[in-house]
Amino acid sequence: YLDVNESPALYKDEIVVEGGSSQLVPIAIAKCTGSIAVSVKDQGAQAVAGYPLTLYTAKSVTQDGVTGADGVFRSGVIACDEYGVSLKASAGYVLTPGRGKTFVDGLVVHRGTALSAALTVQSCTATLAVSATDAAGLPVAGARFTLYTASSFLSTLNSDAGGRATFPVPCGQDVGVNVVPPAGYTVTSGRGSSYFDGINLSNGSTAARTFILGRQ
Numbered sequence: 001y002l003d004v005n006e007s008p009a010l011y012k013d014e015i016v017v018e019g020g021s022s023q024l025v026p027i028a029i030a031k032c033t034g035s036i037a038v039s040v041k042d043q044g045a046q047a048v049a050g051y052p053l054t055l056y057t058a059k060s061v062t063q064d065g066v067t068g069a070d071g072v073f074r075s076g077v078i079a080c081d082e083y084g085v086s087l088k089a090s091a092g093y094v095l096t097p098g099r100g101k102t103f104v105d106g107l108v109v110h111r112g113t114a115l116s117a118a119l120t121v122q123s124c125t126a127t128l129a130v131s132a133t134d135a136a137g138l139p140v141a142g143a144r145f146t147l148y149t150a151s152s153f154l155s156t157l158n159s160d161a162g163g164r165a166t167f168p169v170p171c172g173q174d175v176g177v178n179v180v181p182p183a184g185y186t187v188t189s190g191r192g193s194s195y196f197d198g199i200n201l202s203n204g205s206t207a208a209r210t211f212i213l214g215r216q
Contacts (some may be wrong), residue, residue, distance in 0.1 A: 001029055001030070001031055002032055002080070003110050003111045004080060004108060006111075010027055010029065012025055012026075012027055031079070032079065032080035032110075032111045033077045033079060033080065033112075034078065034109035034110060034111065034113040034115065035074065035075050035078060035109070035114045035115070036055065036074075036075040036078065036083060036107055036109065036114075036115045036116070036117065037072055037114065038053065038073045038085050038116070038117045038118070039067075039071055039072045039116070039118045039119070040071050040072075040087070040121060041071060041121075042121055042122065042123045043121075043122050043123065044123075047070055048121060049070070050067060051087065051090055051093070051121065052066050052087075052088040053065060053085055053088060053119075054085070054086050054088065055075055055084075055085055056083065056084050057081050057083055057084075073085075080110060080111060081108075081109060082106065082107065083107040083108075083109060084103060084104065084106070084107065085105075085117060085119070086103035087103065087119055087121065090121075091172050091173035092123065092170030092171065092173065093121040093122060093123055093124050093172075094121070094122040094124045096122070101119070101120070103119075104119060122203075124170065124171040124203040125168050125170060125171060125203070125204075126169045126170075126171045126201030126202065126205045126206065126207070127166060127167070128147070128166070128167045128175070128177065128199065128201070128206075128207050129164065129165075129206060129208040130145045130159075130164070130165050130179075130208070130210075130211070131159065131165075131209075131210045131211070132145075132159045132163045132179060132210070132213055133163055133211075133213070134212070134213055134214070135214060138163075139159070139161070139163025139164070140185060140213050141158075141159055141161050141162075142182035142183075143158065143159040143163070143180070143181055143182055143185070143211065144157075144179065144180040144182075145167075145178070145211075146180075147169070147176075147177050148178070149174065150174065154167075154175070169201055171200075171202055171203045171204075172200070172201075172202070172203075173200065174197070174198055175197075175200075176197030176199060177195065177196055177209060178196075179211040179213075181213045184216050185214065185216065186216055187211060188214070193211075196209045
């Protein structure tokens, strides 16, 4: 209920008490609250939606949340106190440790204040080059490649005339890729034949995988 450095003394004076009387003396106590908004942008100053972060005080974690579509996390109404905000690790982004980079602290919420802070992350991408050939090493066009994670499908591409396709891949995250052969071709089902998984790439790196298809 108290703001920082606010006196705890609450009183009501000039109360007249007459003989035999009974009085109820109301004293209104307003909660001390404010709010914090934290924006997260990438190195190109583009808003980053869905980025996870933590709002905390010296005593405990207050909220875990994510940025909205506009790249801003809004605390809602919170108690007056001193807060900090820290970014969590997230696939597809690189964090540079340090105050003002991965976290900001010393955010003192006073009564009725709406504070704001800004943090920046670096987008992190890699490249996965996928190709399809026959047993003789000749390229196979029209093979359908699908890039996926353990929880979702990311994108699908068809091999070009050279049997190739290139996927941008979020780094720091395990991904896999599978193949569906075009008409006239088959593939042996299994890891290393019809799919590759456990691919985890660092920022700016490139990896290659080749599927060998059989002719029907």
